[in-house]
Amino acid sequence: MPTDTDNELLEQYFKNTPVAIMIFKDEDLLMSNKLAQCLQKHLQFDPHYLVQLAKSHDSKESPIHGCCSNCAICMKMSEKAMPVLAFSTDDEDPANYYMTYTKLDKTNHLFALTLKNYGAVKRIDQLADKQKLNRYVSKANEQERKTISADLHDSIAQGVYCAIRGIRRLETVPTKDLHQLTQTIENQLNETLTEVKNMALDVRPSVLDNFGLFSALRSLATRLEESSGLSITVVGNAKPEQLSTEVQNSMYRICQESINNALKHANASEIVVLLSQHNHFINLEIIDNGDGFETSETESFNGHSLGLRDMSSRIRALNGVFKVHSELTIGTTITVTFPVQIEKGSLSHE
Structure with missing residues (x-):
């Protein structure tokens, strides 16, 4: 059983949740949270209009938004969502909302209406899309770093290492072979330099x-x-x-x-x-x-x-x-x- 503390926490959550909630019995408004009260005052809508709208979507004669009129699955759903026409305000653009109709107790005819702002939901979706895009871009950047790392290891590092080994041999190579060895080292360094320039062009061309x-x-x-x-x-x-x-x-x-x-x-x-x-x-x-x-x-x-x-x-x-x-x-x-x-x-x- 919930304790008094639990009940207080639930009551505080209901009052302060960032979604407008109204609880009805038949067509009488039993309670509403702070946001619902603020919206009702600011947008000047009639809660009974919302009840009629919800019941019209719930009736067997009227199709639910996105469903067929005789769909057995839709008729058994305890929660249904529907668009609400824009509420006109004097000081700002029309506010578009959608409403969720939830049956709480069929026997006692208790139900809840929840209003959510289209704009807020859209912003959440945009944020999720942006995060997804950032992950893809981060993955692409990481792949580019791996490519550069592999090129440095497999090509540039190997070329420098070969040149170092050639330089070390200069002290021991016979004089008659000295010119040929220095030419080989020079060619190796020139090839490595060309590869470095090509990598720089691939990463960021100066042109x-x-x-x-x-x-x-x-x-x-x-x-x-x-x-x-x-x-x-x-x-x-x-x-x-x-x-x-x-x-x-x-x-x-x-x-x-x-x-x-x-x-x-x-x-x-x-x-x-x-x-x-x-x-x-x-x-x-x-x-x-x-x-x-x-x-x-x-x-x-x-x-x-x-x-x-x-x-x-x-x-x-x-x-x-x-x-x-x-x-x-x-x-x-x-x-x-x-x-x-x-x-x-x-x-x-x-």
């Missing part, structure tokens, strides 16, 4: 800071075209400098990952990067003529890349739109869209 997104994409295309032998073209009419630095960084990263994925897995012979501007948004499209894939069956390209899901999360976290369209034997198009404010008139990119 992006100095000359902007268009130049950075063209530099990326030239570098990957030389190493792969594929045709990679960058075209467009956009002025991406209107976008924030963070957005431009993400667009560059998505383009880089998309091209690398196409080179590794698509068997493409041509890749086109299109950066176009419209009245209210800028589009980045990476189009290849490779094998294509079933988007419904593929969540990521492979474990070494960001993956489609993480790409999408990275863009959504910045309020952008990420789309993937792929057809078998036709190719794949990855599209990234961000809103932008521009002046009216034609656009061109020199």
Whole structure:
């Protein structure tokens, strides 16, 4: 049995809970908590109107919101939710609520009506979505760190170690072989230096800071075209400098990952990067003529890349739109869209 202390705690919880609750017997209001009283006073609604609304949704003649009128399951539910028309107020925008109707005691005709604000529920949902996006972005960042760590260990560290071993041999190598050994060490250090520069370009290209997104994409295309032998073209009419630095960084990263994925897995012979501007948004499209894939069956390209899901999360976290369209034997198009404010008139990119 509940003690007096338990009853006091329950009473305090009922009074102060952040949800408007009203308890009725038949159509008479027995009690309501503080928030319900405040809402009734501020919004000036009639509790009996809410009772009639709840009973109309509960009747067999009227379908429950989201249910059929003769659904046996719905008729047995002790709790039902329904929308409530916006309450008009003089000093602010209409307040939209939904109401929950809960039967407490059918014999004694006791029931509760609970009012919840749509805006508050929406904010909670947005917060949950933001937390989910943050987890995806954090996962993507961690994957990038692992990739950099692996490259440093497997490539850079090994190159430096080989050069150190060569230097140690200088004291013991015969004079006639000295020139050849120093040349080998120099070649090894030059190769390691090139790999360090390539890693720096992958992590953060200086051309992006100095000359902007268009130049950075063209530099990326030239570098990957030389190493792969594929045709990679960058075209467009956009002025991406209107976008924030963070957005431009993400667009560059998505383009880089998309091209690398196409080179590794698509068997493409041509890749086109299109950066176009419209009245209210800028589009980045990476189009290849490779094998294509079933988007419904593929969540990521492979474990070494960001993956489609993480790409999408990275863009959504910045309020952008990420789309993937792929057809078998036709190719794949990855599209990234961000809103932008521009002046009216034609656009061109020199």
